[in-house]
């Protein structure tokens with residue numbers, strides 16, 4: 099306890115330990131309402147916040163013609179809201195919301211608060227009032243995952259973040275052009291002016307389209323079954339080269355949340371041509387990221403398995419080489 103309290107607000111007159119300080123602070127962000135800012139320099143993988151939902155409802159089943167049955171969502175949200183303490187209700191009602199021009203003035207405030215701020219969490223949709231203050235960027239420096247066992251959303255730094263820098267996540271899929279992203283963001287009621295939307299828009303669009311296509315194209319080319327024909331081997335060698343370009347491209351575009359996915363492709367593409375050294379190095383880089391994201395995820399476990407396998411194959415090759 100004393101170690102924790104030394105680092106926090108230990109007050110000898112009032113011996114109440116408030117726990118370690120938060121690594122972020124909430125304050126106004128230019129043109130975006132409130133935002134969340136780093137209170138310290140953060141390294142990749144550092145946890146920014148862990149939060150348990152105050153309201154959690156089952157994700158609505160997709161019904162033909164009414165893909166998002168909002169009336170049912172509102173009903174469930176209201177039921178949960180009524181069961182909250184007055185403080186928790188106040189925290190929910192203080193959140194920002196956006197209504198579209200076509201929505202009537204009688205719009206249910208709680209419903210639109212939920213729509214503007216909620217996140218998918220496994221099979222549910224949840225309201226997390228602390229996380230709800232994080233603004234969007236199309237080149238975010240943070241990401242998050244849902245821990246079902248702990249009923250907790252975990253937000254972590256996906257890039258290095260300097261003290262004072264605003265923390266950002268993405269509200270939408272990022273492998274879209276500027277125009278496509280803006281269409282998806284319209285329901286939040288803002289025009290995105292993040293660095294990806296403001297600078298080198300065409301270059302960024304081209305990169306994102308190429309990355310999206312590469313992710314799809316590689317999907318069917320990641321089997322580790324032995325290659326039998328010369329054509330298949332030639333194709334695999336070309337793929338290994340192309341996978342290096344993919345890894346470079348996601349990094350050039352600064353899409354940290356896709357690095358691990360690209361590194362996995364690069365690793366497997368090299369393993370397919372038995373080029374074990376790069377296969378092991380890329381797999382290990384992917385594993386490191388997946389582990390930082392969520393050490394217990396199936397992605398992390400798969401990357402652990404691949405990394406061990408590729409390192410063992412690399413060692414084997416070196417052993418065979420030295421014995422001949």
Ligand SMILES: C[S@@+](CC[C@H](N)C(=O)[O-])C[C@H]1O[C@@H](n2cnc3c(N)ncnc32)[C@H](O)[C@@H]1O
Pocket residue numbers: 129130131132133193194195196214215230231232233234235286287288289290291292
């Ligand atoms: C989930 S809330 C984020 C926190 C919010 N800024 C607040 O004050 O509570 C989403 C809303 O924040 C604003 N917002 C988020 N990202 C933004 C951005 N990149 N540019 C401008 N406004 C943004 C929009 O009003 C959006 O509807």
